[in-house]
Amino acid sequence: MTHVSPAGKQPDSSGTGPSAAGKALYGGTGSRRITVRDIASAKERGEKWPMLTAYDAMTASVFDEVGIPVMLVGDSMGNCHLGYESTVPVTMDEITILSAAVVRGTKRALIVGDLPFGSYQEGPVQALRSATRLVKEAGVGAVKLEGGERSADQIQLLVESGIPVMAHVGLTPQSVHAYGGYPVQGRGEEAAQQLLRDAKAVQDAGAFAVVLETVPAEVAGEVTRSLHIPTVGIGAGPDCDAQVLVWTDMAGLTAGRVPRFVKQYAQLRQTLGDAARAYAEDVVGGAYPAAEHSFR
Numbered sequence: 001m002t003h004v005s006p007a008g009k010q011p012d013s014s015g016t017g018p019s020a021a022g023k024a025l026y027g028g029t030g031s032r033r034i035t036v037r038d039i040a041s042a043k044e045r046g047e048k049w050p051m052l053t054a055y056d057a058m059t060a061s062v063f064d065e066v067g068i069p070v071m072l073v074g075d076s077m078g079n080c081h082l083g084y085e086s087t088v089p090v091t092m093d094e095i096t097i098l099s100a101a102v103v104r105g106t107k108r109a110l111i112v113g114d115l116p117f118g119s120y121q122e123g124p125v126q127a128l129r130s131a132t133r134l135v136k137e138a139g140v141g142a143v144k145l146e147g148g149e150r151s152a153d154q155i156q157l158l159v160e161s162g163i164p165v166m167a168h169v170g171l172t173p174q175s176v177h178a179y180g181g182y183p184v185q186g187r188g189e190e191a192a193q194q195l196l197r198d199a200k201a202v203q204d205a206g207a208f209a210v211v212l213e214t215v216p217a218e219v220a221g222e223v224t225r226s227l228h229i230p231t232v233g234i235g236a237g238p239d240c241d242a243q244v245l246v247w248t249d250m251a252g253l254t255a256g257r258v259p260r261f262v263k264q265y266a267q268l269r270q271t272l273g274d275a276a277r278a279y280a281e282d283v284v285g286g287a288y289p290a291a292e293h294s295f296r
C-alpha cells in the first residue's frame with residue numbers, strides 16, 4: 001500500500017504506478033465497481049484480464065470474491081442454463097432477470113449484459129430501447145451485441161446515449177442458422193481483412209472492447225495490435241488483451257461436447273453428480289438424516 005486510506009474506508013484505486021494494487025483489474029484491491037475506464041487503462045499497461053459468463057447471483061458472487069473483474073451475462077444462458085438448443089430463443093425478459101441477479105450477487109465486477117437475438121437487429125432505436133431496459137431494470141454497467149460493420153450504427157447511438165458497448169466479431173453465434181454451425185471465421189486473406197474492417201468499425205463507433213470469437217490466433221493477434229481498445233478472445237489464441245469462457249465450460253459442468261478452445265479447470269459435473277448420488281444413497285439407506293441433523 002502506498003498511502004493511508006481514510007478511516008473506515010477500503011483503500012482507493014489511486015495507486016502511484018502501473019502495478020498499484022488498487023489498479024490491477026485482476027488482483028486489485030479497489031472496492032468500488034470496475035468501470036470501462038479501468039478497462040481502457042489496462043490495455044495501456046499491457047495487463048491481461050479474465051472474463052467469465054455468469055447467469056445467477058450465487059455463482060457470480062464466487063467469481064466476484066475471487067476477483068474476476070468483468071462478467072458477461074451471456075445469451076449462452078440459452079444452451080447452458082435454460083435448456084434451449086442455441087442462443088437464438090433467448091428473450092429480453094430472460095436476459096434482464098438473470099442480469100439483475102448477477103448484479104445483486106456482485107460488488108466489484110463490471111457486469112455486461114448480452115443483447116439477445118432480435119433485440120437490436122431492427123436498428124439503432126430498437127437497440128437503444130433494449131439496452132436502456134438492461135441498464136435501468138437490471139443495473140448492468142455495459143451491454144454487448146454481435147456484429148462488426150453491420151452493427152456500427154447501433155453501437156454509435158448507444159455510446160452517444162451513455163451506454164458502454166462491448167462489441168463481438170468473428171463467429172457470432174446468433175447467426176448459427178446462416179452459418180449452419182459454428183465454423184472458424186477469418187480464415188484466408190480476404191476473411192482476415194473483413195475481420196479487421198469489422199473490428200476497426202466497432203472501435204470507430206465507440207465500443208470500449210471487442211470480443212473475437214473462434215478466429216485464427218494469428219489474425220486475432222494482428223487485430224489486437226491494430227486497435228487501441230482491448231480484444232477479448234474466445235477461441236482466438238493467446239495474443240488477445242483478455243480472455244472469456246462460458247463458466248460451465250471452464251468448470252466442467254456443461255453437458256455433452258464443449259468447443260475445442262475450452263480448457264476445463266474442474267470437473268463439476270462429476271463432483272456434483274457424486275454429491276447427489278451420495279445423498280440419495282444415504283436417504284434410501286437411512287443414513288441421512290442422523291441424530292445431529294434432527295431436532296428434539
Ligand SMILES: Nc1nc(=O)c2c([nH]1)NC[C@@H]1CN(c3ccc(C(=O)N[C@@H](CCC(=O)O)C(=O)O)cc3)CN21
Binds near residue numbers: 079080171182258
Ligand atoms: N457451452 C457453450 N460454450 C460456448 O463457448 C458457446 C456456447 N455454449 N454457445 C454459443 C456459442 C457457440 N460456440 C461455439 C460452439 C462450437 C464451436 C466449434 O466446435 N467449432 C468448430 C470449428 C471447426 C472449424 O471451423 O474448423 C470446432 O470443431 O471447434 C465453436 C464455438 C461458442 N459459444
Ligand SMILES: CC(C)C(=O)C(=O)O
Binds near residue numbers: 072075076114234245
Ligand atoms: C461467449 C461469449 C462471448 C458470449 O457471447 C456468451 O456467452 O453469450
Ligand SMILES: [Mg+2]
Binds near residue numbers: 074076
Ligand atoms: Mg453471446
